[in-house]
Amino acid sequence: MQRPIKPPTIFDVAALAGVSKSTVSNVIRDVDGVAELTRTRVLEAIQRLEYRPNALARQFVQQRTTTLGVLVGDLDNPFYAEMAKLIERWSSHHGYLAMFCNIEGDDELALGGVEALLEHRVAGIVFLASSGRSPAVEELLRQRAPVVFVGLREDWGDSVAASDAEGGRLATEHLIGYGHRAIAYLTTPAVEQRADRARHAGYRTAMRRAGFVARPPVRWIPGHEHVRIGGRPTALAEILVGAHRPTAVFVSNDIGAIALQEFMDVHRLSVPDDISLVGFDNVSLAAFARISLTTVAQPLEDLARLGVGRLVELIERDGQLGTGNSPRVITVPVKLVVRGSSGPAPSG
């Protein structure tokens, strides 16, 4: 473990092989027009020295990197963890290395993260979470790094996301089909604003079509005892048992739904007998027998593949996306996965 000695450079290889740097470079980059004999000699020298090209130098001179920046909402949330993994996989599939910044819903962190990524001259940035406010936005726009939003929408960049509104509608219609009419929509900060609104819009559509009254979103931070409706704080327990209590709740994300289920468990309320629950995302957790959450499945695989694909496209056919181009919006379909957390409305 003797580190002080510096790694060999292209020059060392050239010397050992008895050729010039350029020739070595040509061999490395696999340009043709190198004599077979020379090539072998160089390759041998590379082996002997355990030469490893300095990506820094290469990227520096080429003025472009093969690194993608990824802004993640919160790796503790399995939805993000699963997405992050897939993004990484597709990045490396395209020959890019992924650099993650976990922003934990914190705008400061997000800004710092973007800053760092930009300084490292990442070739592009994947947003798995929006920074909420816009400073980072402006940074990026002007700092001209290609950007793609995956799993959410922003109007200043390309995005690949599921059809949230349709998901909301499907979830709600499913509950309506079970005879529910007092259906609430509950959301948590883990969901991006846009997605949240779209899911609620889908919910409203379904309710309206069925002739039921749509309620405003119930905002909950899992772990807290109270929620907000409009601006008004109310005890969550009260909402679940009060006079206007819903017989079903559509929750904007699985982790939120599971947390709510947990809350109900603790308060001795039955799912789905007292209240049916439907989530959104279909994280792997949702499939466990003990959780068995009915949910709207997002095609994670597609989101990642299309998202990274689009970003790489932007990067590689570089800048000429005419100034005024409106962002490309890609939508992938969702589908309902019915499990045990939803059931018939109590008769009465």
Add this chain to the structure above:
Amino acid sequence: MQRPIKPPTIFDVAALAGVSKSTVSNVIRDVDGVAELTRTRVLEAIQRLEYRPNALARQFVQQRTTTLGVLVGDLDNPFYAEMAKLIERWSSHHGYLAMFCNIEGDDELALGGVEALLEHRVAGIVFLASSGRSPAVEELLRQRAPVVFVGLREDWGDSVAASDAEGGRLATEHLIGYGHRAIAYLTTPAVEQRADRARHAGYRTAMRRAGFVARPPVRWIPGHEHVRIGGRPTALAEILVGAHRPTAVFVSNDIGAIALQEFMDVHRLSVPDDISLVGFDNVSLAAFARISLTTVAQPLEDLARLGVGRLVELIERDGQLGTGNSPRVITVPVKLVVRGSSGPAPSG
């Protein structure tokens, strides 16, 4: 969104401020001995141009980066996801950016990941999972990147890990305290070999002390219907109901334990009435009412803090860790968290 135009360089700033590059550099690096007036002028120019130092160039010339490579076992596993998040947090706390490689238990991927990290001249590497085989090992050793293993041990580098053996002992003693004597040890590939062995050793210690017979590890890949004991494949279901069935199982990791719980649920076996379960890790999931897994808690926060701390130490006081130094091994304590998945042994 007009990207073609190149970002401003230190030279542009110098020109605008009417000073030399060095002066700008001095301002940026905050070396003292720059006239207040000059500094302001430079700062202004930086603002006006939205200049952002090129980390690539800086790192290139300094011959050192502020990037840490992280090899993650599998982000789908909440244990790794949680660790990854904490590693990232502590990295950035020390001024380093984290680059993740998700290796999904695949040696090829691991090797490729290490290769890429090395080419990017990362300042150091955190292993959250070992590469299993040793090629990557040799690479690194000779390529001299400081390395630290977090949550596992390897004999060729520093490590920060929980006291696995003690954890195994605690878990087993807990079960023994409940009157169990037919206790099995079950493990899955999600756990590193060393950790696995140490946890099993702890189990054996406890069993021996109590005068019970320790069994060889049951190896299970969650999702599969059969397991291996020694080399012999057997149906998992059979093991759980057969004549020699255990009344308690200590599982080497939470995700495995939860999967086993799931398996039992599906097969209509009760936890803990038929079989008690104890896991290892204490992932956040384990605390859910519906899971309620008794487990051995690893202090994730400490692991991450100490691991990154040690790595940074190695990096910053650079090479002189005498050639023959045996690796520094840091051990953090574990503690048992008792929940509902363990209970008294059936009387009989």
Add this chain to the structure above:
DNA sequence: ATGAAAGCGCTAACAG
């Protein structure tokens, strides 16, 4: 088919 040479943006001596 190979080599020579000019930089990429920045830092770090060293002069002034």
Add this chain to the structure above:
DNA sequence: CTGTTAGCGCTTTCAT
């Protein structure tokens, strides 16, 4: 206190 200069390792014309 500020400017000059010599690289860092590599790619990329352009000659040979």
